[in-house]
Amino acid sequence: MAGTGGRHATEPLREHQIVYAGYDRPWAAWAERVLASHGYRVLLTRWHPGRRPLFDALTALRGFDPTQPPTGKIVLMLSENLLQFGIRDPDEWREAFRRVVATSPGLFAAVVIGERLELRLRLSELLPVATTAVSVGEADAERRLLTALSLDNEAGDGPRRPVTTRFPGVRPGVWRGVPRRDEHFTGRDDLLDALPEKLRQARRAGAVCVLRGEPGSGKTAIAAEYAHRYSSEYDVVHWVPSGGDQYGRLAELAAGFGKITQQSSGLPVQDRRLIVLDGWDDGSAAAMPLSMPSLAQHAHLLLTSRGGQHSPIPERVVPVGPFRRTESVEYLMHMLGVTAEAAEAMARSCADQPAVLRRAVEGWQESEASLPGPAAADRSVRVEMEALSRRCVVSIGGSKTRPSPRGNGFFVAPGWVLTLWPVVGDHGKSVVVRTHDGRSVTGEVVRLDSEFEGPDPVLVRLRERFxxxxxxxxxxxxxxxxxxxxxxxAGAGSRLERWLRWGTVIGQADLLRIRGFRVPANSMGGPVLDLDRAAVVGAVWGPADAVHSDETLAVPLPLLGDGRLAHEVMREHDLYHLRRHLDTQSSGDACWTSIQQRLHRGAPDDFMPEPRTLLYGILATLEPPSQPQDVLDLLPGPQSGAPDEGLLAWRDGVRLLISRGHGPADIALYAARVWSSRIAAPDGGDDPSALRMLRTWLEGTARTLPEGTARGQVTGILDDRHAEARMKILVEFRETAGGHRWSVSHYGGPRQWPMGERYGGPVTSGLCEAVSPALDAALRLTEAFDETPQVEFSMPYALLGEPVEEWRTGTPRPDITLGRRARVGVALEESVLPATFLDNPERLLRWAGVTNGPLMPVSVTHEPAPLRVHLMVAPMTCVPVYCGTLGGGGAGLSVLEAAGSNGYGLVLWRRDTTHENCDMFHERAGELVRGAGTAEGLLAAVHELRLRGDDPEAAWARGIAVLYDSPDRPSYIRDDD
Known part of the structure; x- marks a missing residue:
C-alpha cells in the first residue's frame, strides 16, 4: 500500500478526531480532506460544550482509556463563533486547556481560526496550535495544520484521497442569488447534519429534500446556512427566491444542467450542484422538479415550504419546528449577552419560535439604543422583565368569528384581564381574549365603575380558568x-404581531405622555410598566397627535379603584404573586418579586419587594375588615377625619402608610396589630396556617428593624400573645337558679385572660354552639404558635356525660373534632364537690404523684366497698382505669365517688356504653398509662390515639376520656356575678 512507510499491516491506522462547532463545518471539512489526502483516517465530531464546565466537556472528548496511548490527536477548531455562542471568557478556555493538557499530554491540538483570536487565547503556550484564516491562503494553511500535528514529514497508514473540498472562503464557480450568511445563526445543527445524507440517499428517485414548517420557523435561514456551510462541497449553487417566475428559472437551470456531462473532483455531478427553491408553496406544481430529469439527475434540490408535502417520499420531508430550548437560550445569550436564566425566561415567553425570538432581540436592541442613558435595570433583568411581560399580554376581539382585535389587555389576576373601555365598549358583554400562545377564551366584560368617562379601565372575567x-x-x-x-x-389571525417599546415619560396629568415610540394601530389597552419598579403604572391609550410622531399617551392606573370588585381582584392578584414567589424560590425561575428585588435602587431601609409580596399575600388570606374603621384603628400614629371608604382590605393600611411616607417599622407594627386582632377574632374565619405565616413574617421582619420603639412594640405583641398561647384553656360551666353560666379563659401564668362569658337558660342543649366562638378563638391563638392546645372542662355532674371530645368548634376546619385538635380533660366544678374531697390531703399528694410519675394503672369495677379499699391502698402514682362511663349516675357515679373520696384527680374511662371488649380495654389502657409517664403525658397520649382516627389498631380506644382534676385550676365564675 502506498504511503504505509513499511509498517506492519495489522497495526492500527492513525486516526485523528476533528472537533468543531456546526458553524465552522467548512473549516473542519477542509482539514479532514487535507489529512485524508496524506493517508490519515479522520473522524469528524460536531461539538459544543454548552453550559457544561469546559474541563469536563474537553475530558469527555477523549472517549477512551486515558491510561492507553492514543492513536491520534484530538484537533479542536476554535473560532470566535464557538467562544461567543458558549459565552466563554478566554481565560476560562486557557484554564481548561491547562488542566486537560496536564492530564492528557500530547493528545490535544487546536486550529485557531483568526490571528486576533490566538492573541486573546494564547493557547500556543499550552499545546500545538495552527493559526489560520481565509487570508492565510490554502497552501500556508495546510502547512500549518500538518506542522501543528507533527505530520509534515510523515505519511499516514490509509489510502491517499484527493482534496475535493475547497478551502474555506473560496466560493463555488457558480454562486448565484444566495443570501448573505447570518453571522448570528445558531442551533439547528442536527437538522443541518442530516440534510447532506438525505440528499445523497435521494439520488435515484430525484435528489429532493423539503424543509417544511410554519411561517417564522426559520426555514429560509436554515436553507441559507446549509448553502454556506456546505458551499465548499458544491461547484454550483443556485438560489431561486420565492415569488416571480420560478417555473422559468427552473426551466433555464434544467436546460443548462442537461448540457453538462463531465464530472468534477471525482464525485458524481449531481452531488456537486445545489438548487435552493425558497418558498415553493404552489401545491399543483410542487412535483414539477421531479418531472425534470435533468434537474433530478444533475443537482440536489432543497425546497422550503409552509404548505403540503412536496415529496412522494415522506422521509425526504424535514419538518422545521420551534427551536429546542437550549438553542433559544444559546441564541439569546449570544445576541444580548444575558444570563442563562434571563435567556430561559425570554425563550419561554417567545415559545422558542425563531422569528419571534429574532423580533424580540431586534426590538430590544433598538429600544436600548434609544434610551436616554443607562436604565436602572441591568440587561439580564430587563430581558427577564420583558419575557414575563410578553406572556401576560392578550389581544381582545369581538368574537371568534370576528378575530380582528380591537385592542389589547393584560392579566392582573388568575382569570382576570384588565383593559380600557373603548377596547370592549361596542362588543357588548362578551369578548374573545387571545393569549400569547394562541389560546382563544371567551370573557365577560365587568365594569369597575358605573360611571364611564373616556378611557376608564375595565375588567374581563374569563369563563375558562387555566x-x-x-x-x-x-x-x-x-x-x-x-x-x-x-x-x-397588533394585526389579525396568523399575522398578529406582538410589539414592545421602551420610552421616557415627559409629562403626567390625566394621561401619561411617553416619548420614544408610536404604537401601531389597534394597540390600545396594553400595559405600561415602570422600568425601575417592574410594575404596571398605566395602559396604552394611543398616539399622542399627528405632530409628535414619536409620542404615545397612556392612562395612569393607580390600582383598580375602591370598589368591592376591585378589592376582590387585588386579593387574587396578591395571592397569585405570593404563590409564584414561593414556587420560584425552589425552582430558581424569575418572577416579578425576584425582578423587583434585583431592581431595587432605594434606601437600605425601604420596604423591600420580597417582604412586601409576602405580607400582601398573607393579608389576602385573612378575612377582610368589616368596616374601614377597623383598618384605621390599627394604624400607628394619630388618625383624624372621617375614615376612607376605600379601606376595604388589610393591604389598604399598608398602602396608606406608604403614601404617607412611613417605612418598614410602622408597616411591621401595623401588621403585628392586624395579626393580634385576627388571632383571637370571634368570627374565627382565618386559616391557622395563614396566621402562622404572618407570625413568621413578623418575627423575621422584627429582626431586621433598628433598635427602637417600633421594634419593641412588634416584639412585645408577639411575646404577649406567645405567653397566652402557652397557657391552658379552661372552659367552665356552672348551674344557677335561672339557667347556667359559662366562661372560656386562659390560665397557667401570672395573669389570666378571660375569653368569653354568658348567662343563659337551662343547661339542656346547644352547649357547643354557645361556647364555640370563644373556645375557637382561644384554640387558634395557641395553634398560631404551632402548639397543641390543652383544654380542661369544669362542669357539673349532669354534664359529665357530654362528649366534649367530639365537639366541632373550628370555623376554618369544621370537620375536625376538639379531641383531635387539642388535648382534652374534664373535671367536676368545685361547687358540686363535697368538702371531704376538697379538703382531703391525699388529693394534693396524689396529684403530685401523677404530675411527676411514673404512672401505674389500677383496674377498677363498680362494686363500692372493695373498690374504695382497692383505691385506698394503691400507690400515689396510680391511675384508675374504668371500662365504662362516669356520667349518667349508676355504677359510674359509684366509681367517681370512690375515686374522689381517695383523692384521685386523674382517671381514665370511656364514654362508649355499647362495648364488649373490657378485657382488651384494660390491657391496652394499662399499657397506655404506663407509657405516658405523667398526667400531662396521659392527655398527650390519648390525643395521639384520637389523631389515628379510623386506624384499626386504635379502635379499642373509641370513646376514651380523661378525668383531669388539677387542684391548681382556678375559677373565673363568681357566685356574686
Missing part, C-alpha cells in the same frame, strides 16, 4: 417614574 402569568400592579402613590416599557399586539 394557568397563566400575571403582571404586578403598582401600589406606589408617587409618579416619580421616568423610563417605561410598553407592550401590545
Amino acid at each position: 394557568d397563566h402569568d400575571c403582571l404586578w400592579l403598582d401600589d406606589h402613590a408617587g409618579t416619580d417614574f421616568r423610563t417605561v416599557l410598553a407592550l401590545g399586539a
